[in-house]
Amino acid sequence: MITTGRWRRIDRIAARTIGAFLALLATLALAPPAPAQPLTVPSDDEVVKAYHYLLARWFVLRQETLDLKAGMKWNQVVHREPGGVAWANPNLDVAYSEAWIGIDETSCTLVTLPEITNRYYTVQVLNGWGEVTANLNERNYPKHPFGTFALCLKDAKVALPAGAERVDLPNRKSRVLMRIELGADPDQARALQKQITMQATGTPTIAQTIQMTFANDKLPGIAALTNADEVLESDPDINPGMNQLANWVHALDDLAHDPSFRVPLDDVIRRRAIPAFYAAVRESGPVKNGWIHPRVFGNYGKDYLMRSVVNMIGIWANTAKEAVYFGRIDIEGSRTYTQTFPKAALPGTKARYFWSVVAVDNVQYRVIRNALDRHVLGKQSKLTPNADGSLTLAFGPTAPAGIPESNWMPTPDGLHYNLTYRFYGPTPDVVSGAYYPPPLVERKPD
Numbered sequence: 001m002i003t004t005g006r007w008r009r010i011d012r013i014a015a016r017t018i019g020a021f022l023a024l025l026a027t028l029a030l031a032p033p034a035p036a037q038p039l040t041v042p043s044d045d046e047v048v049k050a051y052h053y054l055l056a057r058w059f060v061l062r063q064e065t066l067d068l069k070a071g072m073k074w075n076q077v078v079h080r081e082p083g084g085v086a087w088a089n090p091n092l093d094v095a096y097s098e099a100w101i102g103i104d105e106t107s108c109t110l111v112t113l114p115e116i117t118n119r120y121y122t123v124q125v126l127n128g129w130g131e132v133t134a135n136l137n138e139r140n141y142p143k144h145p146f147g148t149f150a151l152c153l154k155d156a157k158v159a160l161p162a163g164a165e166r167v168d169l170p171n172r173k174s175r176v177l178m179r180i181e182l183g184a185d186p187d188q189a190r191a192l193q194k195q196i197t198m199q200a201t202g203t204p205t206i207a208q209t210i211q212m213t214f215a216n217d218k219l220p221g222i223a224a225l226t227n228a229d230e231v232l233e234s235d236p237d238i239n240p241g242m243n244q245l246a247n248w249v250h251a252l253d254d255l256a257h258d259p260s261f262r263v264p265l266d267d268v269i270r271r272r273a274i275p276a277f278y279a280a281v282r283e284s285g286p287v288k289n290g291w292i293h294p295r296v297f298g299n300y301g302k303d304y305l306m307r308s309v310v311n312m313i314g315i316w317a318n319t320a321k322e323a324v325y326f327g328r329i330d331i332e333g334s335r336t337y338t339q340t341f342p343k344a345a346l347p348g349t350k351a352r353y354f355w356s357v358v359a360v361d362n363v364q365y366r367v368i369r370n371a372l373d374r375h376v377l378g379k380q381s382k383l384t385p386n387a388d389g390s391l392t393l394a395f396g397p398t399a400p401a402g403i404p405e406s407n408w409m410p411t412p413d414g415l416h417y418n419l420t421y422r423f424y425g426p427t428p429d430v431v432s433g434a435y436y437p438p439p440l441v442e443r444k445p446d
Contacts (some may be wrong), residue, residue: 040251041261044268050248051273052280053304057231058220059311060128060175061212063087067100074102074206075109077198082182082190083375088365089314089420092376093356094120095186095193097178101151104172107202108152108160111136111176114195115146120181120353120424121192124318125151127171128235130311132298132319134167139321141165150201151176158201170238173206177316181354181424184380210234216312217363219274222266228253241302277308282329284309289439291326291421298322313365314420324426326437328419330362333412336396337440338403343389350435352425354379359395359409362416370410382406395419400443 042050070086072078080096090096101109111123113136123136138145148164153172160166178196182189210231214220228249237246255261284306285295298319300307310317317325331337341347347355356378359368367375377383377393384404385391394403397413411417421437429435 041255042248042251044272046248047252047265047268048273048276050245050252051269052277052308053242053245054225054228054231054249055219055277055308056129056304056311057235057237058212058214058224059308059315060126060130061210061231061234062214063175063315064100064128064173064209065211065213067098068209072098072100074100075198075200075204077111077176077178077196079190079193079196082186083367087315088312089358089360090367091179091356091422092358092367093182093354093378093380094179095182095189097180097193097196099176099198101174101176101198102172102200102204102206103151103153103156103169103174104204104206105153105156106158107200107204108150108156108158108166109198109200110148110150110161110164112148112197113146114192116180116192119183119189120179122179122318122322123149124177124179124316124322125167125169126175126177126316127169127238128173128175129237129239130307130315130317131238131300133169133171133174133238135318135322136167160201171235172204173235175316182380183354207234215364219277221269222252222256222262225249225252225256225265228256239301239304242304245304277305280305280309281313284327286433288436291328291436291439293324293326293433293436297325313418320426320431323422323424324430326421328440330416331395331411331419331440333415333417334397336394336398336400336443336445338392338394338400338443339438339440340386340390340392341438345435346391347421347423347437348379350427350430351379351423352427354425355421355423357393357409357419357421359411359417359419361412362418365418368412368415368417370412372410374408374410377407377409394443395440396443 077097077099082095083092085096103109121137124132125134127133136149144165148161150160150164150166152158152166152168154168154170180189180193232246232249255265285293296303296306297310297317356376358376360366361368383391384406392403392407394400394408395411397411399405399408423430
């Protein structure tokens with residue numbers, strides 16, 4: 001099957017071919033030749049911007065490829081054990097259920113939730129660019145906090161079950177993440193999780209997945225742009241103001257098929273675009289006390305670069321209404337650090353629901369295993385406060401003297417890692433950026 005993107009490229013090639021043929025006819029008739037139609041070549045800066053823009057879509061396609069290869073099926077929910085998800089920077093104090101859904105003009109996807117009280121939950125829906133398009137919970141749907149929701153394509157004419165809450169989505173494919181706080185009774189959370197059901201109302205037409213596989217430390221070059229038209233059109237970007245970026249991507253698709261342009265464009269990507277992207281990770285928001293407060297997440301508007309950064313380091317980030325994140329990157333695992341929260345600003349006072357901190361590696365952003373099987377500190381950890389009511393946490397390869405073992409996160413000796421704080425139901429000062437977690441203080445060997 002020839003996709004729309006390939007037709008677009010064929011049309012452009014045909015236009016140039018016809019132009020050349022007419023020029024030949026004009027020459028034979030001794031008339032002035034018709035002007036050639038040269039390829040549009042973006043500047044180096046435009047190449048960098050187009051590449052950064054497209055990365056967001058590539059990261060989501062990579063996860064779609066991996067998930068379906070691992071056995072996930074369209075419109076079928078998978079209930080994961082705590083910590084059992086396979087993507088960057090997961091939350092380890094929730095029970096996750098996840099799915100890929102496909103909808104069209106003839107079929108919606110029904111999600112049915114049990115009644116959940118006295119614990120945080122949300123059903124987060126994201127499109128193929130990592131933009132949050134819905135959160136199903138009692139905060140957004142106070143009159144319908146549980147029961148059946150119908151996820152539908154806008155303007156789809158589908159008969160729905162009585163009492164179903166219709167939620168219109170802008171894209172034909174979506175990623176769904178369902179989070180239920182483990183809380184003080186993880187078994188109950190898992191029991192609630194297993195009551196979540198999903199089914200399609202019909203048989204939707206779902207476009208074939210565009211296969212993407214690459215590592216974070218080996219981002220793709222110009223060869224990956226040979227199907228850029230198809231990638232763009234496979235899930236239209238819902239954010240306004242992206243037309244010029246899309247035009248540059250289309251131009252790069254043309255040039256990627258021309259041998260005379262491939263080498264210099266690949267050089268621009270590898271020499272400028274990729275290093276600039278890695279640098280953007282370190283510059284993704286204001287920094288205070290050594291912690292980065294991402295400037296935007298969940299919904300990105302015109303900040304396409306931040307969307308790509310988040311999709312690499314913490315794919316499926318939610319909106320600030322649900323959670324706020326702080327990151328500390330590239331920490332040396334062989335060193336020991338302590339962090340003390342004053343009594344008047346304990347982490348639990350900054351989150352209506354719960355808080356946590358998790359350690360991940362600094363390349364693939366996956367959870368780092370350790371001998372204690374302790375990968376997260378948070379609300380449900382049995383933390384020991386100091387005598388004055390403050391709280392000290394420790395991060396290092398061995399527990400430092402004077403710090404309760406319960407407050408210690410083991411880190412990988414000889415490797416570098418990142419820490420991510422999450423505050424669910426954040427207080428206004430956390431959302432605004434007025435609050436930052438306390439600094440890490442290096443603890444010298446005893």
